[in-house]
Amino acid sequence: MSAPDSSLEIERKYAVEAEFVLPDLSAVPGVAAVTGPDIYHLTAVYLDTPGLDLAAARITLRRRTGGTDAGWHLKLPGESGARREVHAPLGPGTEGVPAELAGLVSEQAVGEPLRPIARLQTTRTVRHLLDPAGQVLAEVADDEVTGSLPDQGSGRTEGPPGPDAWQTAIAWREVEIELAGGPAGLLDAAGRVLLDAGARPSPAASKLSLLLSAAGSQGKRASRQDQDRNDT
Numbered sequence: 001m002s003a004p005d006s007s008l009e010i011e012r013k014y015a016v017e018a019e020f021v022l023p024d025l026s027a028v029p030g031v032a033a034v035t036g037p038d039i040y041h042l043t044a045v046y047l048d049t050p051g052l053d054l055a056a057a058r059i060t061l062r063r064r065t066g067g068t069d070a071g072w073h074l075k076l077p078g079e080s081g082a083r084r085e086v087h088a089p090l091g092p093g094t095e096g097v098p099a100e101l102a103g104l105v106s107e108q109a110v111g112e113p114l115r116p117i118a119r120l121q122t123t124r125t126v127r128h129l130l131d132p133a134g135q136v137l138a139e140v141a142d143d144e145v146t147g148s149l150p151d152q153g154s155g156r157t158e159g160p161p162g163p164d165a166w167q168t169a170i171a172w173r174e175v176e177i178e179l180a181g182g183p184a185g186l187l188d189a190a191g192r193v194l195l196d197a198g199a200r201p202s203p204a205a206s207k208l209s210l211l212l213s214a215a216g217s218q219g220k221r222a223s224r225q226d227q228d229r230n231d232t
Contacts, residue, residue, distance in 0.1 A: 006086040008078065011178035012187050013202035014194050018173055022142055023197040025129055028189045030182065031137060036127035040067040044120045046208050047097060049112035057108045060208050061101065065090070067124065074101045075206075119148045119166050120207050129182065129190070137182030138190065146171045147211035170214040174202055 026034050044064040048054045054061060058077040064070055072088040088098040096102075097114050105114075125142040148166035177190050195201075204210035 006084055009075065009083045009085045009178065010184070010187070011176050012191050013204075013206075014175045014177075014191070014199035015202050016173050016175055016194075016199045020173065020175075020198060022127075022140075022175070023193050025127070025140060025190060025193060028129065028186065028193055030131060030186060030189075031129045032132040033130045033134075034127050034140075035130060037125045037142075038127075040124045040126065042066040042120075042122040042124055044073075044122070045116050046118040046120070047114045048117045049109050049114060051112065052117065052212070053108050053110060053112065054105055054114075055209065055212065058205070059105055059108060060206060061097065061105065061114065062208075063090070072098055072101055074104060076104070116150055118150075118208055118211050120211065121146045121148070122207075128180075129186070131182070136180045137186055138180050139178045140190075141176040141178070142173075143176065143207075144171075144173050145207060147207070147214070149211075149215055170211060172210070174207075175199060 024034075025031060042064060043066055044062045046060060046062045048061065060073075060075045062073050064073060069087070071090050074086040074088075076084045076086065078084050086101060086104065088101055091098075102109075102114065123144045127140045127142075129137045129140065131137055146168060147170045148168045151165045151167050175194060177187055177194075179187055202210070204213060
Protein backbone atom coordinates (compact mmCIF):
# COMPACT_ATOMS: atom_id res chain seq x y z
CA MET A 1 0.00 0.00 0.00
CA SER A 2 1.36 3.43 -0.90
CA ALA A 3 2.12 6.05 1.74
CA PRO A 4 -0.77 8.25 2.90
CA ASP A 5 -1.09 11.86 1.79
CA SER A 6 -2.50 14.76 3.78
CA SER A 7 -4.22 18.11 3.28
CA LEU A 8 -5.65 20.96 5.35
CA GLU A 9 -9.45 21.16 5.48
CA ILE A 10 -11.15 24.52 6.15
CA GLU A 11 -14.94 24.40 5.95
CA ARG A 12 -18.24 25.61 7.38
CA LYS A 13 -21.33 23.45 7.93
CA TYR A 14 -24.97 24.53 7.92
CA ALA A 15 -28.12 22.67 8.88
CA VAL A 16 -31.02 23.06 6.44
CA GLU A 17 -34.54 21.72 6.13
CA ALA A 18 -35.50 19.12 3.54
CA GLU A 19 -37.24 21.76 1.40
CA PHE A 20 -34.35 24.27 1.54
CA VAL A 21 -33.55 25.89 -1.81
CA LEU A 22 -29.86 26.64 -2.31
CA PRO A 23 -29.48 30.38 -3.05
CA ASP A 24 -27.57 31.84 -5.99
CA LEU A 25 -24.00 31.82 -4.69
CA SER A 26 -22.71 33.76 -7.69
CA ALA A 27 -23.85 36.78 -5.65
CA VAL A 28 -20.96 36.19 -3.22
CA PRO A 29 -18.26 38.85 -3.75
CA GLY A 30 -15.41 37.49 -5.85
CA VAL A 31 -17.45 34.63 -7.31
CA ALA A 32 -17.88 34.86 -11.08
CA ALA A 33 -19.63 31.54 -11.73
CA VAL A 34 -21.07 28.45 -10.04
CA THR A 35 -20.54 25.06 -11.69
CA GLY A 36 -22.56 21.86 -11.45
CA PRO A 37 -24.55 20.37 -9.99
CA ASP A 38 -22.71 17.03 -9.90
CA ILE A 39 -24.31 14.25 -7.84
CA TYR A 40 -22.44 11.50 -5.96
CA HIS A 41 -23.52 8.63 -3.73
CA LEU A 42 -21.14 8.08 -0.81
CA THR A 43 -20.91 5.45 1.90
CA ALA A 44 -18.59 6.01 4.85
CA VAL A 45 -17.96 3.56 7.69
CA TYR A 46 -16.43 5.19 10.78
CA LEU A 47 -14.16 3.36 13.21
CA ASP A 48 -13.24 4.07 16.82
CA THR A 49 -12.40 2.29 20.05
CA PRO A 50 -15.19 0.75 22.16
CA GLY A 51 -14.96 3.78 24.44
CA LEU A 52 -15.00 6.28 21.52
CA ASP A 53 -11.56 7.59 22.45
CA LEU A 54 -10.95 9.07 18.98
CA ALA A 55 -14.23 10.99 19.03
CA ALA A 56 -13.34 12.35 22.48
CA ALA A 57 -10.10 13.69 20.97
CA ARG A 58 -11.98 15.25 18.01
CA ILE A 59 -10.47 12.68 15.62
CA THR A 60 -12.45 10.83 12.96
CA LEU A 61 -11.37 7.76 11.02
CA ARG A 62 -13.47 6.46 8.13
CA ARG A 63 -13.45 4.22 5.08
CA ARG A 64 -15.37 5.90 2.25
CA THR A 65 -16.53 4.54 -1.08
CA GLY A 66 -18.07 6.55 -3.92
CA GLY A 67 -17.40 10.09 -5.10
CA THR A 68 -14.08 11.57 -6.14
CA ASP A 69 -12.11 10.91 -2.93
CA ALA A 70 -12.86 7.29 -2.07
CA GLY A 71 -10.38 5.86 0.41
CA TRP A 72 -9.41 5.87 4.06
CA HIS A 73 -9.65 9.32 5.67
CA LEU A 74 -8.22 10.32 9.04
CA LYS A 75 -9.18 13.81 10.27
CA LEU A 76 -7.04 15.36 13.00
CA PRO A 77 -7.79 18.66 14.82
CA GLY A 78 -5.75 21.68 13.74
CA GLU A 79 -5.48 25.35 14.57
CA SER A 80 -8.22 27.98 14.10
CA GLY A 81 -10.90 25.43 13.31
CA ALA A 82 -8.96 23.82 10.45
CA ARG A 83 -8.47 20.07 10.31
CA ARG A 84 -5.61 18.02 8.92
CA GLU A 85 -6.91 15.21 6.72
CA VAL A 86 -4.69 12.19 6.01
CA HIS A 87 -5.64 9.80 3.18
CA ALA A 88 -4.78 6.19 2.34
CA PRO A 89 -6.07 4.16 -0.61
CA LEU A 90 -8.80 1.53 -0.37
CA GLY A 91 -8.05 -2.16 -0.12
CA PRO A 92 -10.33 -5.02 -1.22
CA GLY A 93 -13.09 -4.18 1.25
CA THR A 94 -12.20 -6.60 4.02
CA GLU A 95 -8.99 -4.89 5.15
CA GLY A 96 -8.40 -3.45 8.58
CA VAL A 97 -7.25 0.09 9.26
CA PRO A 98 -4.08 0.89 7.27
CA ALA A 99 -1.05 0.65 9.54
CA GLU A 100 0.04 4.20 8.69
CA LEU A 101 -3.26 5.65 9.91
CA ALA A 102 -3.53 3.37 12.93
CA GLY A 103 -0.08 4.57 13.97
CA LEU A 104 -1.20 8.19 13.93
CA VAL A 105 -3.96 7.48 16.47
CA SER A 106 -2.16 4.88 18.60
CA GLU A 107 -1.75 7.33 21.49
CA GLN A 108 -5.49 8.08 21.59
CA ALA A 109 -6.54 4.46 21.04
CA VAL A 110 -4.40 3.34 24.03
CA GLY A 111 -4.17 -0.22 22.75
CA GLU A 112 -7.93 -0.66 22.22
CA PRO A 113 -9.19 -2.21 18.95
CA LEU A 114 -10.57 0.05 16.24
CA ARG A 115 -14.00 -1.19 15.18
CA PRO A 116 -16.94 0.09 13.10
CA ILE A 117 -19.14 2.43 15.13
CA ALA A 118 -21.27 4.22 12.50
CA ARG A 119 -22.20 4.36 8.81
CA LEU A 120 -23.18 7.46 6.86
CA GLN A 121 -24.82 7.16 3.44
CA THR A 122 -24.87 10.48 1.61
CA THR A 123 -26.36 11.75 -1.61
CA ARG A 124 -24.05 14.70 -2.30
CA THR A 125 -24.78 17.48 -4.78
CA VAL A 126 -21.57 19.39 -5.51
CA ARG A 127 -21.10 22.85 -6.96
CA HIS A 128 -17.86 24.83 -7.31
CA LEU A 129 -17.48 28.57 -6.86
CA LEU A 130 -15.15 30.00 -9.52
CA ASP A 131 -13.27 33.27 -9.82
CA PRO A 132 -13.18 35.29 -13.09
CA ALA A 133 -10.19 33.23 -14.29
CA GLY A 134 -12.08 29.97 -13.79
CA GLN A 135 -10.11 28.91 -10.71
CA VAL A 136 -11.98 27.05 -7.96
CA LEU A 137 -12.46 29.19 -4.87
CA ALA A 138 -14.56 26.78 -2.83
CA GLU A 139 -16.65 23.64 -3.05
CA VAL A 140 -20.29 23.60 -1.94
CA ALA A 141 -21.69 20.20 -0.96
CA ASP A 142 -25.45 19.84 -0.43
CA ASP A 143 -25.78 16.57 1.50
CA GLU A 144 -28.78 14.34 2.20
CA VAL A 145 -27.53 11.98 4.92
CA THR A 146 -28.75 8.77 6.52
CA GLY A 147 -26.88 7.75 9.65
CA SER A 148 -26.85 4.16 10.94
CA LEU A 149 -25.38 2.32 13.91
CA PRO A 150 -24.09 -1.28 13.98
CA ASP A 151 -26.57 -4.04 14.65
CA GLN A 152 -25.35 -5.31 18.01
CA GLY A 153 -26.02 -8.88 16.91
CA SER A 154 -23.80 -8.70 13.82
CA GLY A 155 -20.69 -9.96 15.60
CA ARG A 156 -18.23 -7.95 13.44
CA THR A 157 -15.33 -6.34 15.31
CA GLU A 158 -13.27 -4.77 12.49
CA GLY A 159 -13.57 -3.93 8.80
CA PRO A 160 -16.81 -2.67 7.26
CA PRO A 161 -19.87 -4.72 8.33
CA GLY A 162 -22.14 -6.20 5.69
CA PRO A 163 -25.12 -4.26 4.29
CA ASP A 164 -27.57 -5.95 6.68
CA ALA A 165 -25.52 -5.25 9.82
CA TRP A 166 -26.76 -1.67 10.35
CA GLN A 167 -29.79 0.00 11.91
CA THR A 168 -30.88 3.46 10.73
CA ALA A 169 -30.80 6.03 13.54
CA ILE A 170 -31.31 9.46 11.92
CA ALA A 171 -31.56 11.29 8.58
CA TRP A 172 -30.87 14.94 7.86
CA ARG A 173 -29.73 17.49 5.27
CA GLU A 174 -26.81 19.90 5.53
CA VAL A 175 -24.70 22.18 3.35
CA GLU A 176 -20.90 22.37 3.59
CA ILE A 177 -18.66 25.02 2.08
CA GLU A 178 -15.00 23.98 1.89
CA LEU A 179 -12.33 26.49 0.98
CA ALA A 180 -10.15 25.64 -2.03
CA GLY A 181 -8.15 28.49 -3.59
CA GLY A 182 -10.27 31.33 -2.27
CA PRO A 183 -9.57 33.76 0.61
CA ALA A 184 -10.74 32.93 4.12
CA GLY A 185 -13.30 35.74 3.98
CA LEU A 186 -15.14 33.88 1.23
CA LEU A 187 -16.51 31.43 3.79
CA ASP A 188 -18.00 34.30 5.82
CA ALA A 189 -19.56 35.92 2.75
CA ALA A 190 -21.01 32.66 1.42
CA GLY A 191 -22.24 31.79 4.90
CA ARG A 192 -24.19 35.04 5.14
CA VAL A 193 -25.96 34.23 1.86
CA LEU A 194 -26.92 30.79 3.18
CA LEU A 195 -28.13 32.19 6.51
CA ASP A 196 -30.27 34.77 4.72
CA ALA A 197 -31.83 31.89 2.74
CA GLY A 198 -32.84 30.04 5.93
CA ALA A 199 -29.81 27.89 6.76
CA ARG A 200 -28.49 27.67 10.33
CA PRO A 201 -25.02 26.94 11.69
CA SER A 202 -24.67 23.20 12.17
CA PRO A 203 -25.19 22.08 15.78
CA ALA A 204 -22.33 19.59 15.43
CA ALA A 205 -18.72 19.81 14.29
CA SER A 206 -19.07 16.74 12.08
CA LYS A 207 -21.64 14.34 10.65
CA LEU A 208 -20.34 11.62 12.96
CA SER A 209 -20.74 13.72 16.10
CA LEU A 210 -24.28 14.67 15.05
CA LEU A 211 -25.19 10.99 14.56
CA LEU A 212 -23.65 9.91 17.86
CA SER A 213 -25.32 12.78 19.71
CA ALA A 214 -28.72 11.95 18.20
CA ALA A 215 -28.27 8.26 18.96
CA GLY A 216 -27.37 9.08 22.56
CA SER A 217 -30.44 11.28 22.93
CA GLN A 218 -32.66 8.54 21.53
CA GLY A 219 -31.15 6.05 23.96
CA LYS A 220 -31.81 8.36 26.91
CA ARG A 221 -35.43 8.91 25.78
CA ALA A 222 -35.94 5.16 25.44
CA SER A 223 -34.50 4.60 28.93
CA ARG A 224 -36.81 7.27 30.39
CA GLN A 225 -39.82 5.73 28.63
CA ASP A 226 -38.92 2.30 29.98
CA GLN A 227 -38.57 3.77 33.45
CA ASP A 228 -41.94 5.54 33.14
CA ARG A 229 -43.59 2.26 32.13
CA ASN A 230 -41.96 0.48 35.06
CA ASP A 231 -43.19 3.17 37.44
CA THR A 232 -46.83 2.86 36.38
